[in-house]
Amino acid sequence: MMHLRSGRTQYCQCSNAGLALDGDVDQRVPPSQGRDYYHVLKAWGGEGEMPWFPENNYALDKVEAERVSWEVQWEWFERKEVI
Numbered sequence: 001m002m003h004l005r006s007g008r009t010q011y012c013q014c015s016n017a018g019l020a021l022d023g024d025v026d027q028r029v030p031p032s033q034g035r036d037y038y039h040v041l042k043a044w045g046g047e048g049e050m051p052w053f054p055e056n057n058y059a060l061d062k063v064e065a066e067r068v069s070w071e072v073q074w075e076w077f078e079r080k081e082v083i
Helices: 007-013 030-042 065-081
Strands: none
Touching: none
């Protein structure tokens, strides 16, 4: 039953671009979920990026990770002509 409620069952319906910022020691959301989303999105022809932040948790709160994540997000929105 829980599988039917999972977002994973809806991946094929996703048509927007995705940017997943994942830390590899995240205890709130398993890092495998971000990787799964990214790979399924790409497999279905979607556009996506997934920067990976070693030794960072959910908040990406190490100084270098914060800097890089802000740069990646800024560049992402510029390419999408949102900014």
